[in-house]
Amino acid sequence: MTDKERELHELAYAEVKKHKETVDADPYRQAFHIMPPVGLVNDPNGFVQWNGTYHMFYQWNPFAPNHSHKFWGHVTSDDLVNWKEQPIAIAPSDWFDKNGCYSGSGIDVDGKLTLMYTGNVKDEDGNRESYQCLAVSEDGVHFEKLGPVVDQLPEGYTAHFRDPKVWKENGRYYFVIGAQTEDLTGRVLLYSSDDMKNWELHGPIAGSNVGTLREFGYMWECPDVFRLDGTDVLVVSPQGLEAEGLRFHNVYQAGYFLGNLDLDKASFEHGEFDELDRGFEFYAPQTTVDESGRRILVGWMGVPDQEEEYQPTVEKGWIHCLTVPRVLTVEDGLLKQRPVAELSKLRGEATHAVVSLQDEMQELVPSKARAQELLLTDLEQAEWEIDVFGAATISYDKATNLLSFERPNGKTGDAERRQVKVDRLSELRVFIDRSSLELFVNDGEYVLTGRIFPGESESGLRVRGESVNEFAVTAWDFE
Ligand code: FRU
Numbered sequence: 001m002t003d004k005e006r007e008l009h010e011l012a013y014a015e016v017k018k019h020k021e022t023v024d025a026d027p028y029r030q031a032f033h034i035m036p037p038v039g040l041v042n043d044p045n046g047f048v049q050w051n052g053t054y055h056m057f058y059q060w061n062p063f064a065p066n067h068s069h070k071f072w073g074h075v076t077s078d079d080l081v082n083w084k085e086q087p088i089a090i091a092p093s094d095w096f097d098k099n100g101c102y103s104g105s106g107i108d109v110d111g112k113l114t115l116m117y118t119g120n121v122k123d124e125d126g127n128r129e130s131y132q133c134l135a136v137s138e139d140g141v142h143f144e145k146l147g148p149v150v151d152q153l154p155e156g157y158t159a160h161f162r163d164p165k166v167w168k169e170n171g172r173y174y175f176v177i178g179a180q181t182e183d184l185t186g187r188v189l190l191y192s193s194d195d196m197k198n199w200e201l202h203g204p205i206a207g208s209n210v211g212t213l214r215e216f217g218y219m220w221e222c223p224d225v226f227r228l229d230g231t232d233v234l235v236v237s238p239q240g241l242e243a244e245g246l247r248f249h250n251v252y253q254a255g256y257f258l259g260n261l262d263l264d265k266a267s268f269e270h271g272e273f274d275e276l277d278r279g280f281e282f283y284a285p286q287t288t289v290d291e292s293g294r295r296i297l298v299g300w301m302g303v304p305d306q307e308e309e310y311q312p313t314v315e316k317g318w319i320h321c322l323t324v325p326r327v328l329t330v331e332d333g334l335l336k337q338r339p340v341a342e343l344s345k346l347r348g349e350a351t352h353a354v355v356s357l358q359d360e361m362q363e364l365v366p367s368k369a370r371a372q373e374l375l376l377t378d379l380e381q382a383e384w385e386i387d388v389f390g391a392a393t394i395s396y397d398k399a400t401n402l403l404s405f406e407r408p409n410g411k412t413g414d415a416e417r418r419q420v421k422v423d424r425l426s427e428l429r430v431f432i433d434r435s436s437l438e439l440f441v442n443d444g445e446y447v448l449t450g451r452i453f454p455g456e457s458e459s460g461l462r463v464r465g466e467s468v469n470e471f472a473v474t475a476w477d478f479e
Helices: 003-024 341-346
Strands: 040-051 054-061 071-077 082-083 101-109 114-120 126-135 144-150 162-169 172-180 186-193 201-206 217-226 231-239 254-263 269-270 283-289 297-300 325-331 336-341 350-356 363-366 374-379 385-390 393-397 402-408 415-421 427-433 436-441 448-449 461-465 472-476
Touching: 040 071, 040 114, 040 269, 040 297, 054 101, 071 126, 082 385, 101 126, 101 283, 114 162, 126 363, 162 217, 172 201, 172 231, 186 231, 201 231, 217 283, 217 325, 217 436, 231 269, 350 363, 363 415, 363 472, 393 436, 402 436, 415 427, 415 448
Parallel strands: 040 101, 040 283, 101 162, 186 217
Antiparallel strands: 040 054, 054 071, 071 082, 101 114, 114 126, 126 144, 162 172, 172 186, 172 217, 186 201, 217 231, 231 254, 254 269, 283 297, 297 325, 325 336, 350 472, 363 461, 374 427, 374 472, 385 393, 385 461, 393 402, 402 415, 427 436, 436 448
16 A cells, blocks of 8 residues: 555544444445445445456545545445455546546456546646556455556546446457537447457447437436346436436436447447436446356435535535445346345334225324335325325325325425326335335335435324225335
């Protein structure tokens, strides 16, 4: 470790020590989501199963619940459910990453856990430079930086050039990276290498004015490319899309294209962009394929610039978390997302109930646990509304087939909502943690994610709806 690295690690740990007690006492600390020990978490990074162990790294600011500094925090797990905190993986200690170890990915290279990330550098006038860098580890805990392996911007692109996602295919390494053209359009570029060190640019595979796509945002962040069930998938977080009907209501979007990638021609023929999550907080997801062959996705439960400063955890010294891991599949041309099966480990005893809906609110399940899972079925014909700890409402309107997730806006207190049209609502799986909701609709067809901040005295889940209906609920306490 260099002196500068040691100094930054010590400063970060001092900050953790200083704020940990206040942070840990916050009732909004999550029971089963990855969170920063103190400070801010944003993108998941370097997600990989390496020698049997799952590694998750994340963009971390140890110094404040804002975006002023970026380290890579690190947690590991044997089961994607119980995560163990590890020492800081990388800190912004060098000339090539001094203004942030920005997002990137992880891969095994000759038995070493290798991270590829963006070194963000800004001069006094705010001019940006971007370096794609490597860091390697033999034990999966301590990382040694190797410095930049790509230090030039491609012709015609700005320094908004970041977030390499690396993979190996047919003996060759590839990465895709988020980019912006000089005329301010977002793109994804493809590079390849036979040794992880010398990289060749192949060109843009997707983006504004690439292939059949017209203007589609001014910057694309955090791309991820993989083949799944015979289809190529590009996951990406474009910035600059306008709201359109029920879609694109967050400040920035995260979604995917399905298509056909030709690595030799660096071309990706694809269909339309669709959002991965219809809720409030979801951005910069990253996937990995694990040793059992599952393609697993984790997202940041946050969105840059989206009223972050109004979240109530800020005054306690921390903000944001990651989502639960989701297994991806492509079925009949649709991308499905299901919570990983391992989450059932968290389940206590099950409570089953069949509720006859009435106009008046009534108890949905007797449990008051702030972390629980619900499975709701027999929903199709009903018109109903569930109140979650007085902090959010989930409802379904059978006349319009709209499923809604509503909560008070953090800044104004006025109701805000996200909706999705579900023509045949058959099942809802809800993961409630102390300050979040994740709704999985129809066995992975849609997901709606958002933070919720229940008052301390609010307790329980209540329901009301059309009296002709009843619906079945199973609930499991998670704590
Ligand atoms: C996405 C992002 C990335 C960048 C990182 C910095 O949220 O802006 O593009 O690498 O966050 O923290």
